[in-house]
Amino acid sequence: MYHIRSYVLRQGKITKAQAKAYAEWKDTYCIPFERGKFLDFSFLFPEKEQVVLEIGFGMGEATAELAQKMLKVGFLGIEVHTPGVGRLLWEIRRRNLSNVRIIQADAILVLQDMIPPESLDGVHIFFPDPWPKKRHHKRRLITTDFLNLVASRMKEEAYLYMVTDWEDYAFWIMEKVSQCPLLKNPYDTFAPPIPWRPKTAFEQKGIRAGRKIHEIYLKKQTSSIPSIEL
Numbered sequence: 001m002y003h004i005r006s007y008v009l010r011q012g013k014i015t016k017a018q019a020k021a022y023a024e025w026k027d028t029y030c031i032p033f034e035r036g037k038f039l040d041f042s043f044l045f046p047e048k049e050q051v052v053l054e055i056g057f058g059m060g061e062a063t064a065e066l067a068q069k070m071l072k073v074g075f076l077g078i079e080v081h082t083p084g085v086g087r088l089l090w091e092i093r094r095r096n097l098s099n100v101r102i103i104q105a106d107a108i109l110v111l112q113d114m115i116p117p118e119s120l121d122g123v124h125i126f127f128p129d130p131w132p133k134k135r136h137h138k139r140r141l142i143t144t145d146f147l148n149l150v151a152s153r154m155k156e157e158a159y160l161y162m163v164t165d166w167e168d169y170a171f172w173i174m175e176k177v178s179q180c181p182l183l184k185n186p187y188d189t190f191a192p193p194i195p196w197r198p199k200t201a202f203e204q205k206g207i208r209a210g211r212k213i214h215e216i217y218l219k220k221q222t223s224s225i226p227s228i229e230l
């Protein structure tokens with residue numbers, strides 16, 4: 001799938017602690033991106049009952065907190081920015097987490113090349129870059145093609161949970177979802193706040209700026225027509 005990148009790699013500041021964690025622990029917890037090499041989750045997360053993918057984990061606050069609370073779930077986080085990867089590595093060590101792995105690469109390529117079809121129990125996309133200017137909308141991560149790709153990697157009945165603080169993006173996502181036959185919205189509209197989602201600094205910033213949080217919670221369901229006994 002050809003795509004315009006949904007991110008710009010800035011030469012962002014990396015703290016000493018993040019750089020140190022990155023240098024020391026990258027090889028232990030990060031999986032190198034490899035074209036056409038599907039991961040084996042039973043090897044990556046032995047004894048974990050479920051696998052949840054988080055796309056664009058930022059500084060990994062939500063990832064680390066959820067991983068600590070849900071020890072039976074394997075969390076695979078994707079992020080492109082080195083400071084965020086360093087920060088999550090630091091948290092993994094600080095909290096002694098054994099159920100988190102990271103891939104530092106474009107999520108679209110990872111989904112296409114490394115995530116096996118029908119393998120995920122859940123997918124989190126918290127506060128994807130909103131690209132608010134109209135001329136930048138083409139950079140938005142959530143498109144119909146992207147949602148179809150994500151859905152193809154989800155097991156039947158797996159969930160896709162997206163959250164944004166940009167109203168315009170929220171309605172954009174809803175419109176794209178309506179074009180994905182595999183994704184069903186049990187709420188019809190936006191979902192009520194889901195209590196187990198930790199609030200990230202990014203979310204607090206949106207709230208402080210007076211923006212409303214929109215939650216979109218979907219289920220993968222292949223069959224939409226109930227079978228009728230004749």
Ligand SMILES: C[S@@+](CC[C@H](N)C(=O)[O-])C[C@H]1O[C@@H](n2cnc3c(N)ncnc32)[C@H](O)[C@@H]1O
Binds near residue numbers: 057058105107127201
């Ligand atoms: C607005 S931030 C939100 C971070 C975090 N989820 C939170 O709630 O604080 C969006 C993140 O998505 C990452 N991102 C954007 N496009 C991506 C892509 N195609 N693959 C991987 N990460 C991506 C960005 O680098 C950025 O860190």
